[in-house]
Amino acid sequence: MNRMSPKTRRYLTLAVTAFVSIGAVALVIMNRVGVEARQAAENESSTPVSSEEVVSVPPIIVASQESKSGSASAFVPSSGASAAAPLTTISKPTSAPPEPTPPASSALTDKNKKPSYSSKPVVSKKTTSSKPTGGKPGQVYDPVFGWVTVGGDNQETVVSGDWGEGPEVGIMD
Known part of the structure; x- marks a missing residue:
């Protein structure tokens, strides 16, 4: 079998x-x-659609113009018409509230x-028991699990290691 020189192998790889790069670009x-x-082809075969639509925009009324003119109206959904009534009423207080006055005694300043x-x-001396009444004989109330039977056919399983029977995973320091 004839071996290729490193120079020939390099040229062949290049x-x-x-060739592969030119093929990918052509695709x-x-x-x-x-x-x-x-x-x-799709654009030519499809029917032309007019993109011109007439949109009418009512005049924009600024809030300051509404309060001056007093012609603000509200929409009434039940009848579908607008009612000529002020939307909001702005009223300023006629006088300022009186300032609070501290007591005149020297009790506030005497240290x-x-x-x-x-x-x-x-x-109040009324105490409530958080332990509910009821339960069957041989049961104890646990706030998480409720009434739990004590004794009986309960089983205990001892497992060696932190992760059971299998080997520990990772560094357990």
Whole structure:
């Protein structure tokens, strides 16, 4: 069997790579030309559609113009007509509210005087049990699982290691 020299092998690899690249580019160009030709054929065969539509826009009324003119109207859904009534009413207070006045006594400024209260807070002595009543004999109430039977045919399984019978996975430090 005849062996190729490294130089010949290099030229052959470059030639195959160039041939495959040129073929791929030719396929892409042919595909693009085919898609464009199909689109042109579809555009010619389809009926022309007018894209001109008449749109009428009512005049825009700014909020400041509405309040001046007083001709604002609201739409009434039940009758489908508009009612001539003001949409909002803006009213300013006639006078400013009075300023709060602190007590005139020196109780607020005296640091040595302790505050006095008219009554002491009272804690209700009614206690509620969070443990519900009921259950069968031999059962204990667990807040998560409810009434649980204690004893009986319960089974305990001891598994060695953190992950059961199989080997531990990863670094368990």
